[in-house]
Amino acid sequence: MATFGETKIDPKILEEIIKFSKNVTAAPKLVAAPDEIKLETTPYDVVYKEDKVRLLHYKPMTEKQLQTPLIIAYAIINRYHILDIHPKKSWVKNLLEQGLDVYMIDWGTPSNIDKYLDFDDYVNGYLNNCVEFVKDETNVDKVSLQGYCTGGTLSAVYSALHPENIKNFVATAPVIDGWRDTTVVSNLARHIDVDRMVETIGNMPPEFMYYCFSILKPFEQGVEKYVNFFKNIDNESFVDNFMRVEKWLSDTPPIPGELFRQWIKDIYQDNLLVQNKMYVGGKHISLKNIKMPLFTQVAIGDHLVSPECSMPLHYSVASEDKTLKIYPTGHVGMIASSLSQKKVLPELGQWLKEHS
Amino acid sequence: MKTESTKDTAEYYKHLSVFWTDLIHLMSSKPQALSSVGPMRNFAENAKKISKELIDANDDLVEFNNSLVEYYKQLTDTWNEAQKKVNFKVPEIPNDPEQFDAYKRVWIDIFDNDFTELFDSKKFGENYGKLVTKELDLTKHWNNIMNVMLHSANLPNKKEMDELYKEIHSLRKRIAKLEADSRGKPKTKKETDDGNVW
Numbered sequence: 437m438a439t440f441g442e443t444k445i446d447p448k449i450l451e452e453i454i455k456f457s458k459n460v461t462a463a464p465k466l467v468a469a470p471d472e473i474k475l476e477t478t479p480y481d482v483v484y485k486e487d488k489v490r491l492l493h494y495k496p497m498t499e500k501q502l503q504t505p506l507i508i509a510y511a512i513i514n515r516y517h518i519l520d521i522h523p524k525k526s527w528v529k530n531l532l533e534q535g536l537d538v539y540m541i542d543w544g545t546p547s548n549i550d551k552y553l554d555f556d557d558y559v560n561g562y563l564n565n566c567v568e569f570v571k572d573e574t575n576v577d578k579v580s581l582q583g584y585c586t587g588g589t590l591s592a593v594y595s596a597l598h599p600e601n602i603k604n605f606v607a608t609a610p611v612i613d614g615w616r617d618t619t620v621v622s623n624l625a626r627h628i629d630v631d632r633m634v635e636t637i638g639n640m641p642p643e644f645m646y647y648c649f650s651i652l653k654p655f656e657q658g659v660e661k662y663v664n665f666f667k668n669i670d671n672e673s674f675v676d677n678f679m680r681v682e683k684w685l686s687d688t689p690p691i692p693g694e695l696f697r698q699w700i701k702d703i704y705q706d707n708l709l710v711q712n713k714m715y716v717g718g719k720h721i722s723l724k725n726i727k728m729p730l731f732t733q734v735a736i737g738d739h740l741v742s743p744e745c746s747m748p749l750h751y752s753v754a755s756e757d758k759t760l761k762i763y764p765t766g767h768v769g770m771i772a773s774s775l776s777q778k779k780v781l782p783e784l785g786q787w788l789k790e791h792s
Numbered sequence: 793m794k795t796e797s798t799k800d801t802a803e804y805y806k807h808l809s810v811f812w813t814d815l816i817h818l819m820s821s822k823p824q825a826l827s828s829v830g831p832m833r834n835f836a837e838n839a840k841k842i843s844k845e846l847i848d849a850n851d852d853l854v855e856f857n858n859s860l861v862e863y864y865k866q867l868t869d870t871w872n873e874a875q876k877k878v879n880f881k882v883p884e885i886p887n888d889p890e891q892f893d894a895y896k897r898v899w900i901d902i903f904d905n906d907f908t909e910l911f912d913s914k915k916f917g918e919n920y921g922k923l924v925t926k927e928l929d930l931t932k933h934w935n936n937i938m939n940v941m942l943h944s945a946n947l948p949n950k951k952e953m954d955e956l957y958k959e960i961h962s963l964r965k966r967i968a969k970l971e972a973d974s975r976g977k978p979k980t981k982k983e984t985d986d987g988n989v990w
Contacts, residue, residue, distance in 0.1 A: 548953070552961035620911035627921030628920075628921050629921065651911045
């Protein structure tokens, strides 16, 4: 037993400390730097571009694909890479292997010139143009639309405004009912002076989002996670996955000022969407216009968009054919984990096959 | 809360600054008129705007500091309270690896719970809102000062750039609408072979 003054320390603890220090020292030799990691894993073509928005079309992995193509509207926070972050955890690859024809909207990186882009530009402009493009390309009248997180909100608004274009709507952790959201993010969103923010700085800077991330389980995420990383430095698969997710987390684009303003006011502060009182581009949004089949996915441990915030979509639409799935995981776990591969995606794929 | 005497002092210095910059400007305007097209002349004319911004910024800085102090007080109080809970639950730090891991788990759970409760509270939200607002007010003063300097150098300032962005946004919308109208359906732009977007 080693002693320091009066304190006796178990040699096993000393051994752990020494091992941990060695791991920290060895880390740079064993792990690639975030900049050296390429996040995209599944091949695609850029089939459509508008301003900074790109529409990606993933190369098929099966001989035949389902007739109705799927467009994924990713969130406006962070980037679409999380849906294709690792071959073994790729949302996109799994769907391709199930025979889906998959398109993804990459919203790009808005700069100061984009500060006046608003909900109308995103929904009736970019999203609508992507849908029209895919309809033309694939010769279909309607597409399946999946929206993740804030992309779920954009997709809900789109489905309410353009139901004629949407055959199936998949909402994955959508932000719908801001007043019911129990996350710390919604608490901050309710208390910021968004008008002053947009007038003074224009686009919402990524640093603001990083602050929001940092107060989500700060000790688990800010301390324990990194301790585990160094403890598992020899575990190639663990380290690879860790670095990919970390790189993704630290790469969020700014949000156009006007879009952010309407987002905070209409969704979090005044909660207009779920009350059917929201207007986009001068048009009234009623969730009752959503009559197409709806598949809502929520995660019970979601600390970014609480299930209470997402689930009201299921109860607010007029769809007769609707399914609500609740998974025992978190916001990212639902889309990029072994659970998503084994349970979430097979259930989604099956549902889409039945509705194609 | 700002006292009357603090207000009076700030007003006095603001007046003093404006008075002397105005007076010096009036006294020196004729000989300096020779350099009227140069940036320094332009800057001299606008110097009082900078003085005024700095004095106003001082008021906002005081309020920003008050909110910042409250912000750190909330964090410190929560930390102390969480540590007390940990000490109550596990009075002594265990001395073997397995129990130490359990101790660490308890520590993290209690700290995460207490801090999440704080971040979710109205008092934190309100103070955070004030803190961000005051930071934005300071940013606005900084922007105003930069606007004066850029104007002095005959460069476009933030306000002028904003007007330009707004005009470009409006033009984009008009073009998209014209394109859609000309096709008789919602617009799409396909990439051409050379990569240009139409």
